[in-house]
Amino acid sequence: MATRKAAKKPNVSKEQLLDHYREMLLIRRFEEKAGQLYGMGLIGGFCHLYIGQEAVVVGLEAAASEGDKRVTSYRDHGHMLACGMDPKGVMAELTGREGGYSRGKGGSMHMFSKEKHFYGGHGIVAAQVPIGAGLAFADKYLGNDRVTFAYFGDGAANQGQVYETYNMAELWDLPVIFVIENNQYAMGTSVQRSTKSPSLWERGAAYGIPGEEVDGMDVLAVKEAGEKAVAHCRAGKGPYILEVKTYRYRGHSMSDPAKYRTREEVQKMRDERDPIEQVRDLLLTGKHATEDELKAIDKDIKAVVNEAAEFAKESPEPALEELWTDIYA
Numbered sequence: 268m269a270t271r272k273a274a275k276k277p278n279v280s281k282e283q284l285l286d287h288y289r290e291m292l293l294i295r296r297f298e299e300k301a302g303q304l305y306g307m308g309l310i311g312g313f314c315h316l317y318i319g320q321e322a323v324v325v326g327l328e329a330a331a332s333e334g335d336k337r338v339t340s341y342r343d344h345g346h347m348l349a350c351g352m353d354p355k356g357v358m359a360e361l362t363g364r365e366g367g368y369s370r371g372k373g374g375s376m377h378m379f380s381k382e383k384h385f386y387g388g389h390g391i392v393a394a395q396v397p398i399g400a401g402l403a404f405a406d407k408y409l410g411n412d413r414v415t416f417a418y419f420g421d422g423a424a425n426q427g428q429v430y431e432t433y434n435m436a437e438l439w440d441l442p443v444i445f446v447i448e449n450n451q452y453a454m455g456t457s458v459q460r461s462t463k464s465p466s467l468w469e470r471g472a473a474y475g476i477p478g479e480e481v482d483g484m485d486v487l488a489v490k491e492a493g494e495k496a497v498a499h500c501r502a503g504k505g506p507y508i509l510e511v512k513t514y515r516y517r518g519h520s521m522s523d524p525a526k527y528r529t530r531e532e533v534q535k536m537r538d539e540r541d542p543i544e545q546v547r548d549l550l551l552t553g554k555h556a557t558e559d560e561l562k563a564i565d566k567d568i569k570a571v572v573n574e575a576a577e578f579a580k581e582s583p584e585p586a587l588e589e590l591w592t593d594i595y596a
């Protein structure tokens with residue numbers, strides 16, 4: 268049987284480890300529930316789950332401060348939960364109900380929260396990257412020290428607009444962290460089939476942007492890299508690139524049977540690298556928590572997720588008049 272690589276002795280408090288554990292578990296359980304509701308026909312349209320990638324967004328949110336901004340692709344539920352958006356509002360939006368963040372009109376890929384500085388939720392591959400630079404431009408113009416996290420995938424990293432954005436962001440020293448969530452696949456195309464360059468972050472060198480590769484299955488490594496990137500941006504040194512190596516356990520979207528990879532490949536990743544299990548091991552071996560305490564956390568989180576699902580089911584469909592709100596006309 269496969270064994271997990273022994274985790275490094277972490278330089279974090281028990282409370283921080285427990286926070287990371289809870290936050291990652293919330294995303295995992297929320298996504299599992301979303302998968303169930305999709306199967307029951309309660310969620311329509313596209314739905315891209317984040318299971319396997321939890322450490323990326325939880326680690327980076329731990330490096331962020333109040334007022335920092337984030338923008339991402341359609342694989343966005345984890346980002347919303349990690350920045351503190353309400354699971355009820357997210358689930359209700361997934362089911363197209365009035366209680367959702369976009370009043371049931373946006374669905375999985377189109378949610379926003381001004382309060383939490385979450386700027387979407389974008390279905391067009393890489394479209395969020397220039398938007399991220401624009402958000403950073405606004406902060407620079409206003410003279411504050413806020414930072415923007417612009418998340419995109421390995422597939423998106425081959426889009427031309429990413430490189431136009433890199434050029435301008437570096438030219439204007441914009442405080443934006445480009446986070447490449449390299450989960451090794453863009454729909455059914457593996458990263459080895461889509462590019463010959465072994466590392467995506469190194470492309471930033473052509474524009475003068477520093478960066479690094481990060482183990483995206485290790486929440487502590489992600490947090491540490493995030494802190495370095497944030498410090499770089501806040502010091503006014505311009506953008507930074509983090510290529511976070513991660514893995515998605517489910518198909519590209521709910522309609523993808525994922526025939527382009529073997530079950531063994533996915534199972535190996537789950538057995539050896541799972542981000543939640545790694546933190547669980549640290550908590551248990553460090554005697555920071557007992558099996559029973561961790562079970563109780565799981566129970567609490569499942570209750571939060573079930574409550575969100577109930578809220579979503581009970582929330583009414585949007586009224587017809589809702590069609591005429593929040594539109595440019």
Ligand SMILES: Cc1ncc(C[n+]2csc(CCOP(=O)(O)OP(=O)(O)O)c2C)c(N)n1
Binds near residue numbers: 391392419450454
């Ligand atoms: C401009 C554009 N081209 C193609 C698509 C179809 N499409 C949706 S997701 C996707 C793959 C993107 O993969 P990646 O950037 O690695 O992100 P991941 O899904 O792995 O998170 C493609 C080609 C799209 N939505 N937009």
Ligand SMILES: [Mg+2]
Binds near residue numbers: 420422448450454
């Ligand atoms: Mg990908």
